[in-house]
Amino acid sequence: MSLNPVHAARSRITDAWTPSQLEHLDALVAACALVSHADGWVTAEERARLLERMRGLAVFAVFGVEDALEAFEALDQRFEQDPEAARFEAEMAVRRLRGRDDAARVVVNAACAVAVADGGFDAEERDALLRICKLLGLDPIQFELITARGSR
Secondary structure (H helix, E strand, C coil): CCCCHHHHHCCCCCCCCCHHHHHHHHHHHHHHHHHHCCCCCCCHHHHHHHHHHHHHCHHHHHHCHHHHHHHHHHHHHHHHHCHHHHHHHHHHHHHCCCCCHHHHHHHHHHHHHHHHHHCCCCHHHHHHHHHHHHHHCCCHHHHCCCCCCCCC
16 A cells, blocks of 8 residues: 555566665656656656656666556656656655765666657756756766766
């Protein structure tokens, strides 16, 4: 009876998964949801492109694309029902990877790929990506989100 939609959606994932792997999946899904909802909504066309982009990300294949998409769709629904609570839950999931830089970089790279699914970064998506970097303790310069002088 978990309140976390990402956990609830993973009913098919076996017990062989480690907590670390599940945290990584949660963070990946959460970061993608944060970026996709950065402007406050996801149109049907954006959602289709987003899901197709997620299917193409190699990192999701590690976790099982269908399980990852199911988890994303559950969190996406949560954003539709209660955006503030969903944002809080998603940020908590992302924050759990802080200090695990390799996994954190994978999360930011996946979120960047999702952000360009609609043709490029908009200001809200860039702000969401900067927030994700901050939550993870990563320098946004390494993802070319800002320049060395701090400009965007």
